[in-house]
Amino acid sequence: MSRGPMRSPLAEAMGLGSSKSGRAEWWAERVTAIALAPLTLWFVASIVATSRADYTSFVAWLATPLASGLMILLLVALFWHTALGLQVVIEDYVHSGFKFVALIAVRLGCFALAAVGVLATLRIAFGR
């Protein structure tokens, strides 16, 4: 870190900027949060409304363009937000070499789960 005895700690800290690429992640966390507020409320309301539904009527509901479309949007925003949130938690609390393993696992896991969820929804939407 130190660039020599003549540089004060202040001089080393100045001009570095606050967070570099972190700004984009901070922004994405907010944008996905704003998307998730209505999407998750729609999801909870739908679950409550269809809680008595059997398999056939549940699949029929999810196959409608509105439901499957909103479900896919929900999955994308949800796992994007989850990846960013868990990344911050790991960066704040994990300081060993395991940190990088955890960061990669979270990123890949969220991508995979989002893909599986979207595929399942599409499979229902376009009939089996």
Added chain:
Amino acid sequence: MDIEAEVGQAGPKPRPKSPNIQIYRPQLTSVLSIGNRITGVALSLAAVALVVWLSSAAAGPQAYAACRGALGSLPGQIVLFAFTFAFYFHLCGGVRHLVWDTVHGFELRAIYLSGWAVVALSAVLTAATWIVSFQLGGRG
């Protein structure tokens, strides 16, 4: 605090440290702060459950019935109830954070007011969701 005494004994006497989480009295603000993170991590598990549930529906009636059976069992219902509270808590806490991002509501009074609003709203919304769910005769 006697600053002169502190400065004078800077050598041997250990300097006072910033509040440490283990000895710091919990306050509404700090509990809500860590609560938002804990519920966020819990909701990651709920997101995994959502994908399992969707996959079961895509796999067919048998897999879907098995998934519903697990969710409808007593442990499943307890977990779903906890997820519901975590969801509303994280949602309300998230809205509070978005308001803060607009540089509003930082006065001490406003912070405690919005903090208690998060606690009350998430409790009321969780109860309301489950009451409506039971009224409709369904499980989960």
